[in-house]
Amino acid sequence: MYIADLHIHSRYSMATSKDCTPEQLDLWARRKGIGILGTGDFTHPAWREELKEKLIPAEEGLYVLKAEYRLEGENTSDTLIPRFVVSGEISSIYKKNGRTRKVHSLLLLPGLETAEKLSGKLETVGNIRSDGRPILGLDCHGLLEMMLETDPRAVYIPAHIWTPHFSLFGACSGFDSIEECFEDLTPHIHTLETGLSSDPSMIWGISALDRFQLISSSDAHSPAKLGREASLLNMELSFDGLSRALTTGRGLMGTIEFFPEEGKYHHDGHRKCGICFSPAEAEQHSGKCPVCGGNLTMGVSHRIMQLSDREEGFVLPQGKPFESLVPLPEVIAACLGYSAASKKVQNQYFELLRGLGSEFEILREVPPEDIRRISDPLIAEGVSRLRQGKVKRIPGYDGEYGIIKLFDPDEV
Incomplete structure (x- = not known):
């Protein structure tokens, strides 16, 4: 069994730690117990060069850190050697069907050679050198088409699918269905990333998403945040084995999740005014902040409720198990x-x-x-x-992380 964290960032992404180096990522993966780790940011030229220098091929499509770069420490596993898989997140901002769309996508590639080829194509579209997570005016359909033309074995995963401002189903800029976003290429989408503010049990309320495999990742911006969400895989150690588990579910054993209330977009709210509402409370106020009168940011729980066609608490028979951890x-x-x-x-x-x-x-x-x-x-x-x-759960809202309490103050 491997614990996999496939969506992370390097130090070349905006607002990330300077410690997001291959050495530190490998070190913290061992501390956490993570066996398969995304490289993040494959589009950035300097990061690709660093990966080429410091990683060596292991199993087909996977890499390990060269021995001379390995940081030894008393707080790490002596036996775990994390595998790296080439990955990256791309931000697409474009207009479709009369609305501005802002969608983040996670791409997993079979090797650094594919990363070089795809990055060359993406550079003709926009600037991929200023940020490890580039912002491109390329719609998701076009991005998926370009990826498949470069290497049909690559895997496209809509990232943190409920985040209000930057996701496939985001309340502020997303779509109401996968088909609306990807059109004729929808059959090439097999896997969705839950994001920190939702878990599989919430998504099971939407029958249109039954066929998709659900994974979780940390979206870490510092090595210490690796594994705050992750996926559990029982698979052949290779890129094809990973792809098979993620796209068919054979070998995807479940996920490790945040308590969704801890995510920073779980409930509706307005952070500036300190307003946090459940979906029902938000509807009572017509989606407006009672303090300033501005629009509330619709949270993930409300957005999922909008698209759900099943009773709350429905359990998908073929749904994978998950654990909620802190x-x-x-x-x-x-x-x-x-x-x-x-x-x-x-x-x-x-x-x-x-x-x-x-x-x-x-x-x-x-x-x-x-x-x-x-x-x-x-x-x-x-x-x-x-x-x-x-645990006691205090929901996050409008960019403010929630709080999970294990003890009351008098107990401590």
């Missing part, structure tokens, strides 16, 4: 009463990795009594509650 530093922070970035929390985080294994092993598998033996008993209790879903 990153381990956030669990530790909730238990110790400090911020996740504090030195106390970071020290405890690395102490747990040293003693018990990768972050995903600790969150998903390590017995609570083992956690209790080397750390604060509250952390063991926090992990137990997390596994059971015994």
